[in-house]
Amino acid sequence: MQTVLITGANRGLGLEFSRQYAQAGWQVIAACRNPNQAEALSELARQYPLIKIEALDVADLSQIDALAAKLSDHKIDVLLNNAGVYGDKSGHGFGQLDYQSWANTLAINVLAPVKLAEAFLPNLQRADQPLIVALSCLMGSISDNTSGGSILYRSSKAGLNAALKSLSIDLRPSAVGVLILHPGWVRTDMGGPNGLIDVEESVSGMRTVIDHFKLTETGRFFKYDGVALPW
Numbered sequence: 001m002q003t004v005l006i007t008g009a010n011r012g013l014g015l016e017f018s019r020q021y022a023q024a025g026w027q028v029i030a031a032c033r034n035p036n037q038a039e040a041l042s043e044l045a046r047q048y049p050l051i052k053i054e055a056l057d058v059a060d061l062s063q064i065d066a067l068a069a070k071l072s073d074h075k076i077d078v079l080l081n082n083a084g085v086y087g088d089k090s091g092h093g094f095g096q097l098d099y100q101s102w103a104n105t106l107a108i109n110v111l112a113p114v115k116l117a118e119a120f121l122p123n124l125q126r127a128d129q130p131l132i133v134a135l136s137c138l139m140g141s142i143s144d145n146t147s148g149g150s151i152l153y154r155s156s157k158a159g160l161n162a163a164l165k166s167l168s169i170d171l172r173p174s175a176v177g178v179l180i181l182h183p184g185w186v187r188t189d190m191g192g193p194n195g196l197i198d199v200e201e202s203v204s205g206m207r208t209v210i211d212h213f214k215l216t217e218t219g220r221f222f223k224y225d226g227v228a229l230p231w
């Protein structure tokens with residue numbers, strides 16, 4: 001049986017990934033900050049016993065190590081780094097930047113996915129075709145940035161892309177793949193009500209890209225529909 005570990009699995013894209021992978025018969029390790037408050041995810045886990053909920057605040061590196069130790073005998077086929085924050089707030093643009101919020105955004109969006117990859121590498125190496133996926137964003141593309149602003153979020157996703165590109169090269173000899181995905185502009189708490197697509201369309205597109213992944217594509221940046229994106 002294939003296993004996926006999903007961070008931020010309690011709402012938005014993470015919840016939909018959990019639903020679709022469980023429906024497809026995968027074992028889902030659904031990690032979220034506050035399992036006690038994760039009502040939608042708990043309801044999903046009652047419906048699909050293949051979903052196992054684990055507590056994980058990805059900003060706390062010791063929690064990542066503790067979860068990896070707890071799951072040390074598990075094979076993980078896909079490590080899905082979904083948890084993320086936007087960080088930028090209105091009134092806190094250039095001139096009034098909130099540096100604590102920036103550090104927190106970098107911790108969640110950049111440091112955590114790399115730390116998760118380090119901690120869960122032994123689990124991935126038990127799989128036939130192991131894959132690390134990170135949910136990035138087109139807003140992290142430097143060449144696509146024509147409107148400025150969103151310094152916290154843009155820099156975090158650009159940093160994530162740079163770190164994961166290096167990881168893809170470093171892990172190539174061990175045949176562990178790395179895929180960087182832009183989910184589209186999706187109607188979630190982060191994307192807001194004006195997003196162009198819903199979670200079902202975004203996640204089913206990304207699952208197709210993940211399913212068709214070949215190691216020759218490691219370290220590349222794709223949109224949810226499989227279109228390659230510029231750095």
Ligand SMILES: NC(=O)c1ccc[n+]([C@@H]2O[C@H](COP(=O)([O-])OP(=O)(O)OC[C@H]3O[C@@H](n4cnc5c(N)ncnc54)[C@H](OP(=O)(O)O)[C@@H]3O)[C@@H](O)[C@H]2O)c1
Pocket residue numbers: 007008009010011012013014032033034056057058059081082083084085108135136137138182183184185186187188189190191192195
């Ligand atoms: N929606 C879009 O249009 C869009 C576009 C491009 C990229 N993305 C990326 O897609 C990913 C998912 O976005 P979304 O739209 O589903 O966002 P969302 O609805 O705001 O959900 C964010 C998820 O991340 C979790 N999270 C945040 N900080 C965490 C932490 N420290 N530890 C563990 N979990 C944490 C949240 O958990 P809590 O409930 O505990 O806060 C929540 O489950 C993000 O990486 C985002 O940057 C989204």
